Amino acid sequence: MYLFYAPDLNTADCFLNEEESRHCIKVLRLQKEDVIEVIDGKGNFYHAKITAPDPKKTRFVVLQTQQEFGKRNHYLHIAVAPTKNIERLEWFIEKATEIGIDEITPILCQRSERKIINHERLNKVITPAVKQSLKAYHPQLNPLTNLSSLLKDQTQAQKWIAHCNDGEKVSIKEVLIPQKKYLVLIGPEGDFSPPEINTALENGFQTITLGNSRLRTETAALEACFEVNFLNRL
Amino acid sequence: MYLFYAPDLNTADCFLNEEESRHCIKVLRLQKEDVIEVIDGKGNFYHAKITAPDPKKTRFVVLQTQQEFGKRNHYLHIAVAPTKNIERLEWFIEKATEIGIDEITPILCQRSERKIINHERLNKVITPAVKQSLKAYHPQLNPLTNLSSLLKDQTQAQKWIAHCNDGEKVSIKEVLIPQKKYLVLIGPEGDFSPPEINTALENGFQTITLGNSRLRTETAALEACFEVNFLNRL
Structure with missing residues (x-):
């Protein structure tokens, strides 16, 4: 083919x-x-x-x-701080496209080490992965966006934030309602700052745990992508 | 730290x-x-x-x-054909180590395009990932092994093979018994050959599906790793 x-x-x-x-x-x-x-x-x-x-x-x-070839039963948006080594973000974008994602937003956080991205280059990672995995839907890659604008997201999605600070955490498995919209925030290597976390919680985000391992940024993002897809698979 | x-x-x-x-x-x-x-x-x-x-x-x-710091409640062995582009296998090894794996065997199959690996170089990927993810257990990387010897595996593991041919397939979710040993076979870019698949089935392997996407070799291996860890998480 x-x-x-x-x-x-x-x-x-x-x-x-x-x-x-x-x-x-x-x-x-x-x-x-x-x-x-x-x-x-x-x-x-x-x-x-x-x-x-x-x-x-x-x-x-x-x-x-x-029409609607391979249409998925949910909508997944992952917002992730670009990694210092941009290849790690590229790898996430490729793998998330293969596994299943609708929207990716690179975010600028207080502790972001990388403050610029080459949007065109990142976008070029998606198309081969779409073709490789036989998908008719091309995920949307948004421009680099300030975290603050996403914290006020009002899309009626289930909204989750993954961070390493203490406090109550739930697993996606416990709280996911199938066939909905989801928004997941994944922070930079130095994690989200406490004010960022507080603002997220005030705006209806739940703190999630992605298991017991300490995961790199791009692995955490992919773990969230995997979990949401897995839990929505019939 | x-x-x-x-x-x-x-x-x-x-x-x-x-x-x-x-x-x-x-x-x-x-x-x-x-x-x-x-x-x-x-x-x-x-x-x-x-x-x-x-x-x-x-x-x-x-x-x-x-002692037994972060000991996992199961044993996961993934045998995977090395990818043509060896960086893809390296990514798998790094990510599987972060997420959780006990044993990795690069396998030589009838349709393998890559027939040699640098074992020492691949092994060097593991240690930083072990440290990064705060693990006290170092996964074992076996030498390149003929698939045939693994097909006769008698370790009492639950044994699964992922291939793209037709036939009855189960999802890991349906058949996984928690807290056991598992062996998963992932083939090369050109897939396992029909005789390889037949021998696997004759030796008690079950054919698994890893979802509806057509996944690259290293993505399929990582998806299996995710699923086994996720289903064993309490």
Whole structure:
């Protein structure tokens, strides 16, 4: 199966962008009449046929469409402080995409060591993972955002914060209501500050534990992603 | 907290090896009388004090010992085909160590693309992850092993194989008996061959599903690791 990503697909005039066209024609050497599969990142999975191979703009026609392909029964948003070593965040983004996530927000916290990210580069990690894991939905990667704006989130999600301070903690297993929206906050290497934690609790976040191990930022984020997906699996 | 690893510790004559001594003295600049924590990888967690700082062989005395520190209630052995890109296997080893694993065996399968590994290099991934996640047990990394010898495993573990072929599959959630031994087989990029799968089934392995996503080798192995730990968490 040859799977391509066409995020702005208009079914009346279908073509692959330059990057996907080059891969299709120069690397895979596909030709006119060859069958391909195309996803638009918005839930559509197209069975299609190449009509005009071109390494800059390959045209195709859709033979069959599956809507809401592999639609998940919940909505997971993880907000995570970018790691000092950005490869660790990239790894999280790749793995979360494979396992299942809808929205990722890199957050800027009081103790963040990394205060800038290359959004385009991080976003480029997602597409191959979407294709690899045969997903028709492309997770949304938000720009670097101040934690404070997320603390006031009013999306009616179940809202959780993971930190290493003392205090009452619940496991996701105990509190998750299946098939809902969830927002999870994961702090930087130096953890959330006490004022950040207090503001979160005042705004309806619950403190969660992710088990007994002391986990790195990106591992904690992935553990939360895994738990939410696992608990929503029927 | 300054945590060091001393795998062959004899409490009558305690010292750090050259690598750990250098880190202790040259990097952290610890001195005589400074307090350190030491793990031996076999479950002992020592509270200790430096008696003779030396960048080649730092001596210390044990003040207090906790045995079976963080002992887990089950035994997880994952056998996984090394990935073509070895960094992916290294990531798995690091993350599995943080989350919780006892034994890792790189396996050689009929369709393995990578037929050699650098055991020492892979083993070097484990120790920092053990220290990072505050574990007193050091997972065992076995040499590259022919799959056939594992297929005849008789350790009384619950034995599972993950493959992409058709056929009846169970989820770990449905079949896991808590607090047991588990052996999970994860194949190479090209999957296990039908004869390998048949031999596994004949030898008491059950085929498991790890969800609806098509996962990369290292993600599948980590998903299995997550699930077994999660289901054994009280």
